[in-house]
Amino acid sequence: MPRVRTFLPIVAIALLGCAHPPFDPDAEAHKLLQRDAEWSEVASAGKDVEKTISYWSDDAVVIPQGQPSIEGKAAIREFVTASFHTPGFSIRWKSEKPQFSADGKLAYMRGTSTTTVPGPNGSTMTLQGRAITIWRLDADGQWRCVVDMWNDPPAAAPAG
Amino acid sequence: MPRVRTFLPIVAIALLGCAHPPFDPDAEAHKLLQRDAEWSEVASAGKDVEKTISYWSDDAVVIPQGQPSIEGKAAIREFVTASFHTPGFSIRWKSEKPQFSADGKLAYMRGTSTTTVPGPNGSTMTLQGRAITIWRLDADGQWRCVVDMWNDPPAAAPAG
Numbered sequence: 001m002p003r004v005r006t007f008l009p010i011v012a013i014a015l016l017g018c019a020h021p022p023f024d025p026d027a028e029a030h031k032l033l034q035r036d037a038e039w040s041e042v043a044s045a046g047k048d049v050e051k052t053i054s055y056w057s058d059d060a061v062v063i064p065q066g067q068p069s070i071e072g073k074a075a076i077r078e079f080v081t082a083s084f085h086t087p088g089f090s091i092r093w094k095s096e097k098p099q100f101s102a103d104g105k106l107a108y109m110r111g112t113s114t115t116t117v118p119g120p121n122g123s124t125m126t127l128q129g130r131a132i133t134i135w136r137l138d139a140d141g142q143w144r145c146v147v148d149m150w151n152d153p154p155a156a157a158p159a160g
Numbered sequence: 161m162p163r164v165r166t167f168l169p170i171v172a173i174a175l176l177g178c179a180h181p182p183f184d185p186d187a188e189a190h191k192l193l194q195r196d197a198e199w200s201e202v203a204s205a206g207k208d209v210e211k212t213i214s215y216w217s218d219d220a221v222v223i224p225q226g227q228p229s230i231e232g233k234a235a236i237r238e239f240v241t242a243s244f245h246t247p248g249f250s251i252r253w254k255s256e257k258p259q260f261s262a263d264g265k266l267a268y269m270r271g272t273s274t275t276t277v278p279g280p281n282g283s284t285m286t287l288q289g290r291a292i293t294i295w296r297l298d299a300d301g302q303w304r305c306v307v308d309m310w311n312d313p314p315a316a317a318p319a320g
Contacts, residue, residue, distance in 0.1 A: 061270070063270075063290055063292065063311065064311075065225065065311040065312060066311070066312050066313075066314060066315065067314055068313075068314055069290065099306070100266075101261030101262075101263060101265050101266035102261075102263055102265045102266070103261060103262055103263035103265070105261050105262045105263070106260075106261035106262075106266050108268070108294055108307060110221070110223075110307075130223055130229065130309075132223065132292060132294075132307055132309050134268055134292070134294065146259070147268060147270075147292055149292050149309055149311065150311065151223065151224075151225040151226070151309065151310065151311035151312075152225060152226045152311075153226075153228075154226060154227055154228055155226065
């Protein structure tokens with residue numbers, strides 16, 4: 001069947017032109033959540049600035065509640081360095097239920113964070129936060145955070 | 161050329177299998193910004209609850225600064241109805257620079273909002289906000305907002 005044999009490479013070339021490999025949402029969700037959990041571990045240790053900022057893309061934007069937006073890797077490095085040098089600072093977070101674009105190349109997740117910051121008289125205050133992170137699958141096959149925004153949950157009812 | 165004529169439908173079918181039409185980022189950005197501006201107009205009029213909530217997807221999540229998250233269309237309807245019934249309430253926003261997934265089916269934008277709310281002694285207070293909205297191109301070809309989160313910019317320096 002010489003004609004069939006000639007068809008196949010053409011179909012294969014046409015399919016390669018689709019430019020996206022098969023996308024398995026469950027596998028990708030697992031991968032992204034694992035990467036985010038690893039990021040939280042690195043950040044919570046509060047020591048390795050370069051490793052911590054490697055999870056953001058070079059063009060990432062961080063929009064913290066009540067503080068100026070932080071645009072790009074250099075500004076994020078300063079932000080993280082200052083945080084890690086703040087006595088009493090710590091952060092830890094957990095994200096959930098990644099949602100993907102149909103092609104599996106962009107994703108977003110909701111998350112919750114716990115931060116400790118210096119309080120009055122040498123104490124520390126613990127703050128809860130809610131976050132949205134948006135992630136991009138870069139050409140090197142690595143997920144990186146491109147937008148990182150958080151705000152305050154409702155004020156807790158007074159105890160007792 | 162009988163062989164070439166036979167090839168073409170096969171290549172066409174293979175290409176249709178790619179399942180996404182050509183995506184023009186500039187055209188889609190224009191379309192999305194226009195839709196967002198139209199949404200702000202409808203919301204700022206403060207009258208048409210159903211039209212206002214039609215820009216969110218049925219599964220949308222709204223995460224307002226300092227208030228409980230609002231999940232799904234029914235809860236969003238209550239939220240918007242309550243806002244529109246609040247004397248002195250108004251909202252207006254502007255988004256910019258949409259960023260798209262490679263397939264053009266998911267997008268996000270930064271935005272800024274101006275809200276007026278009741279203040280002390282019958283006055284109104286004007287609040288500035290920063291927002292991230294995430295948009296999904298639904299199967300009917302319409303962009304709908306799936307995540308809508310905002311927080312406060314840094315407190316303004318005291319005037320004078």
